[in-house]
Amino acid sequence: MCELLGMSANVPTDICFSFRGLMQRGGCTGPHRDGWGIAFYEGKGLRCFHDPQPSAESRLAQLIADYPIKSGIVISHIRQANVGGVCLENTHPFSRELWGSPWTFAHNGQLSAELFQLPLGFYEPTGSTDSEYAFCWMLGEIRRQFPKRPSNLIGVQKLIRECCEQLRLLGVFNMLLSESTHLFAYCTTKLTWITRCSPFNQAQLRDCEMAVDFQAVTTPNDVVTVIATEPLTDNEVWHPMQCGELLVLVEGEVALMGSA
């Protein structure tokens, strides 16, 4: 399996603190040694970093944990390979352009081989993972039904839920997906989230000795939601998602939450 980390914020926010916790799980406090990746949205711009090395030993991961890249949405993933070898093309998150926006996707879980019978449309996988195939299929479905960006994403959200429900029949499917303004999180087994807003408190990482006083690094209007496979801090209350639940975050806040 793998671990996911996502963030949505109403002001450009860095994820150094949370990422520092996550990267330990890539070969140090966790077994996810088969590469890692992270995608940062700055407006419609996207910066991705991918490394097939274990994050706990990666010089690039060290830089990301130190270098405050301010972002509205982040999707990160550390991998413990099941389907597909350990190589760059199998390293999440995966990206494709639709409507002139860079969509990004990361997955935790495993889907049965029937997945590969779902018809692909516009997008083809580069690597051999079930995850990238599922992403290409889902984004192709979105493109087929919404060739142009609609005025709001309500219909798209409904379609994403339908696609996720179809994929969930094939196995474990926890995912993070974004097109730059919305962060979609779907859970079948394990995802948990927390919204931080004023009054901010101190938080203590579970995976290494590090604390941050969010009050010192925020303004009273900041709202930031973090989603992770397992809670990253041990002195805050994280909300576990339910099986079949879709969470949609916009500017740090929950815009939709509901089970099928």
Place this chain on the structure above:
Amino acid sequence: MCELLGMSANVPTDICFSFRGLMQRGGCTGPHRDGWGIAFYEGKGLRCFHDPQPSAESRLAQLIADYPIKSGIVISHIRQANVGGVCLENTHPFSRELWGSPWTFAHNGQLSAELFQLPLGFYEPTGSTDSEYAFCWMLGEIRRQFPKRPSNLIGVQKLIRECCEQLRLLGVFNMLLSESTHLFAYCTTKLTWITRCSPFNQAQLRDCEMAVDFQAVTTPNDVVTVIATEPLTDNEVWHPMQCGELLVLVEGEVALMGSA
């Protein structure tokens, strides 16, 4: 204008030496302060780094110059903005998937506003540069004529040349383009290349005090071609490309060279 740097090699090769020369031109020995980016192919896998900061001052650029990422094809770009603001979505190289391969593109030059009347097909720009628009148009043309990857790229190469010739009517169009096995370079004003193979010699960078003895870091079978806007070393003979010339590199060697 901007500066381009490309590499094709028959064994995974790092570009630290050449990149160290190029990055100086991003705000130190050259005026290209408006961001930089680099794309590394490892097989069909692609790693990109983008930074809207000047490369001469970028901590990420420093890491890339130090961190030997071994790659078969590299495309890099440092930007001096003309069309489109300085932001992440306008930072080259640009990427899109076709045939399950990640295509990458970087451009030096400026195209007239007529460009934006060329019809887009499958790909839409994320940012506002002439360069990304030209890439989306050209890749859409390739996709339209070659929906599946053909058994060889001879027809595709012909089409790329035709597209380049059409774009060159609109202004200055020096570009680098790849789909993971072939590196295409088209010149209208300024591109120069060098092939390094056994017996290897020492090379001295123009833009900073640094030399490398390639003999010490290569094997006798290695072949590496580097393409750049201006020669990066001052003790080697670089071949200037001609206006209208398309150079195609495969595994470090020139597979096609010719003017229209």
